[in-house]
Amino acid sequence: MRQTENIYLPKTAILDRVTDEIAEVKTFYWHFEDEAAQKAFKKFRPGQFAQVSLFGVGEFPTSLPPSPTEDQTFFTVRSVGSCTSALHRLKPGDKFGVRGPYGNGFPMEAYEGKNLVFVAGGIGLIPLRSCIVYALNNRDKYGRIQIYCGSKTPSELMYVANLREWEQATGVECRLTVDRTCPTDVWTGNIGVVGSLFKQAGVQIPVDNTIAFVCGPPVMFRFVIKDLLDLGFEERAIVSTLERYMKCGVGKCGHCCIGVAYVCTDGPVFTYEQIKRLGEDI
Amino acid sequence: MKARILDRADVLKVADLLREQGYEVIAPFRGRGRDTFFETITEENRKRFDLHLPNPYYPPKRFVFPHMERLLTVQKKNGDLLIEPIYKETKRALFGVRSCDVAGIYHLDRFYLGRDFRDIYYEKRRRNLFIVNVVCTDPGEDINNECFCMCADTGPAARDHFDLQLMDLGDEIMAVAGTAAGEALFDHAMFKKGTHAHQEKRAAILNDVRRHFKTTTSWFSATVRYVSQGGVLEKTWEEIGNRCLECGGCTYVCPACTCFTVSDRQTGPDEIERVRIWDACALAGFTRMAGGHNPRRAVHDRRNRRFFRKLAHYFIQRELSMACVGCGRCAAVCHGDVGMPSVVEMVRRATTESDTHEAN
Numbered sequence: 001m002r003q004t005e006n007i008y009l010p011k012t013a014i015l016d017r018v019t020d021e022i023a024e025v026k027t028f029y030w031h032f033e034d035e036a037a038q039k040a041f042k043k044f045r046p047g048q049f050a051q052v053s054l055f056g057v058g059e060f061p062t063s064l065p066p067s068p069t070e071d072q073t074f075f076t077v078r079s080v081g082s083c084t085s086a087l088h089r090l091k092p093g094d095k096f097g098v099r100g101p102y103g104n105g106f107p108m109e110a111y112e113g114k115n116l117v118f119v120a121g122g123i124g125l126i127p128l129r130s131c132i133v134y135a136l137n138n139r140d141k142y143g144r145i146q147i148y149c150g151s152k153t154p155s156e157l158m159y160v161a162n163l164r165e166w167e168q169a170t171g172v173e174c175r176l177t178v179d180r181t182c183p184t185d186v187w188t189g190n191i192g193v194v195g196s197l198f199k200q201a202g203v204q205i206p207v208d209n210t211i212a213f214v215c216g217p218p219v220m221f222r223f224v225i226k227d228l229l230d231l232g233f234e235e236r237a238i239v240s241t242l243e244r245y246m247k248c249g250v251g252k253c254g255h256c257c258i259g260v261a262y263v264c265t266d267g268p269v270f271t272y273e274q275i276k277r278l279g280e281d282i
Numbered sequence: 283m284k285a286r287i288l289d290r291a292d293v294l295k296v297a298d299l300l301r302e303q304g305y306e307v308i309a310p311f312r313g314r315g316r317d318t319f320f321e322t323i324t325e326e327n328r329k330r331f332d333l334h335l336p337n338p339y340y341p342p343k344r345f346v347f348p349h350m351e352r353l354l355t356v357q358k359k360n361g362d363l364l365i366e367p368i369y370k371e372t373k374r375a376l377f378g379v380r381s382c383d384v385a386g387i388y389h390l391d392r393f394y395l396g397r398d399f400r401d402i403y404y405e406k407r408r409r410n411l412f413i414v415n416v417v418c419t420d421p422g423e424d425i426n427n428e429c430f431c432m433c434a435d436t437g438p439a440a441r442d443h444f445d446l447q448l449m450d451l452g453d454e455i456m457a458v459a460g461t462a463a464g465e466a467l468f469d470h471a472m473f474k475k476g477t478h479a480h481q482e483k484r485a486a487i488l489n490d491v492r493r494h495f496k497t498t499t500s501w502f503s504a505t506v507r508y509v510s511q512g513g514v515l516e517k518t519w520e521e522i523g524n525r526c527l528e529c530g531g532c533t534y535v536c537p538a539c540t541c542f543t544v545s546d547r548q549t550g551p552d553e554i555e556r557v558r559i560w561d562a563c564a565l566a567g568f569t570r571m572a573g574g575h576n577p578r579r580a581v582h583d584r585r586n587r588r589f590f591r592k593l594a595h596y597f598i599q600r601e602l603s604m605a606c607v608g609c610g611r612c613a614a615v616c617h618g619d620v621g622m623p624s625v626v627e628m629v630r631r632a633t634t635e636s637d638t639h640e641a642n
Contacts, residue, residue, distance in 0.1 A: 081572025
């Protein structure tokens with residue numbers, strides 16, 4: 001009989017360094033203690049997720065912001081609950097547990113030859129970062145690439161260094177917006193919700209043969225979906241990743257079910273067409 | 283399937299035979315009141331277990347999926363983490379499991395071993411489990427006011443998924459082997475070849491016992507259709523939700539519920555263990571995320587969830603078995619009377635009412 005793998009067993013990971021992103025959000029660079037585990041893990045697809053263990057506190061699911069084409073493995077995590085706070089307390093050199101990657105991920109191969117439009121709100125850029133970098137590293141395989149990214153204030157824009165880089169890069173149209181500014185902010189860009197970027201002068205969003213990636217808070221998600229549908233996007237051409245409370249990540253614990261779907265094994269990537277048919281609100 | 287006949291008095295010998303083979307044999311016993319429970323057969327209590335008695339509320343599920351199970355330990359030593367899984371491989375025989383509960387374990391097999399990932403903890407327990415099914419033939423003892431295996435198509439005599447099946451024919455017992463391990467027991471001299479008359483008697487008894495089931499959920503299959511097609515009104519789910527006291531009792535006694543939560547606990551200064559514990563979708567915290575956001579807030583959303591999971595065709599197709607086996611335990615323990623038979627009835631009533639036509 002084939003040896004069954006223990007799906008609940010994390011492997012030891014070592015924290016290399018921590019960088020600040022925005023308030024309460026940090027990026028944690030890490031690697032597996034075991035080289036073979038690192039190599040196996042690196043085969044992940046954009047849009048997949050991992051289960052992070054802080055032993056004694058618990059385990060939480062988190063998306064994988066790096067692209068498999070990048071060298072380093074890292075998580076970007078907001079400190080919201082007991083596990084994420086425990087991760088925030090770790091120092092370089094500390095050890096924790098990781099298992100994964102899990103979930104379906106974005107079918108980036110199937111999108112080859114298509115235009116890609118990324119729409120991110122706030123920390124919704126974390127899961128989309130993986131596909132953006134992946135697409136830019138495989139630039140010749142995709143058509144036009146557009147990035148529309150918004151946050152509440154300038155200080156809440158994620159991955160600022162990446163955003164600046166994408167703004168400057170050729171072959172990618174990157175536009176940023178913020179909902180509002182504070183008097184102390186130096187902001188010369190657009191002010192308004194993400195959808196307001198679509199109506200800016202000079203913006204032309206390709207609709208035919210295009211995949212729209214949407215990720216952000218529920219309110220933003222609703223409005224952006226409406227904008228995209230109004231532009232003429234088909235429901236199945238809009239993709240997103242969903243999040244839920246999860247315990248196992250492998251379709252057993254039952255916590256992440258939405259209607260007929262297990263977010264962990266059927267998702268977390270769903271098309272808007274699928275999201276509408278789950279049979280339960282997201 | 284091979285069948286043999288044994289004397290009624292020899293049932294105890296079958297249990298003894300399994301114990302001799304190294305099995306921890308677990309059978310249902312009577313408590314001091316109406317209560318019945320599964321317990322390990324010992325030298326002291328071996329003569330007290332019963333073939334016919336009310337099915338224990340606490341299902342035999344825990345012998346393959348314990349209500350609390352240790353998954354792994356982690357030791358911190360000199361800055362290193364030593365992560366070790368904890369496996370239990372006890373050779374166990376469940377003696378006197380009802381057909382509904384046999385179907386329950388089969389559903390767990392489909393769920394834990396049949397989907398994208400296999401669960402090694404479940405697998406190790408299941409691989410070492412021997413199931414002796416007992417057919418419900420005594421209407422007074424075996425059949426209660428709530429059970430409905432007839433509608434769930436799981437009983438009163440299981441057709442499959444047991445190692446050995448015992449059926450009371452009166453003075454004699456018919457034994458049916460469901461697996462090679464079960465058939466191997468027939469080498470013992472107490473198992474004798476039967477006659478055509480035994481087969482006829484079995485059929486006659488089953489025909490008679492089928493007439494004694496009280497709870498009819500003949501709308502079960504129709505309800506599967508309504509739930510699958512989203513035909514149940516929000517109003518009906520609200521009515522069901524209003525009656526739910528959110529105790530989680532239905533999931534606790536359900537032989538086919540699979541959900542669990544995972545928790546870490548300190549077991550020493552530098553040692554923790556990770557355990558999994560049964561969880562219930564009826565409880566408010568089931569879907570609550572870090573930070574407090576809970577996508578499934580209202581109690582009727584959660585009731586809807588449980589029955590959707592049990593009845594939607596999508597899940598039945600996915601597991602090729604249904605997450606309701608007709609044991610009726612949820613109906614027996616529910617203070618709000620929203621166990622499976624009542625829900626099926628409420629859905630039936632609501633659907634029939636919405637069917638009335640206005641004359642003008």
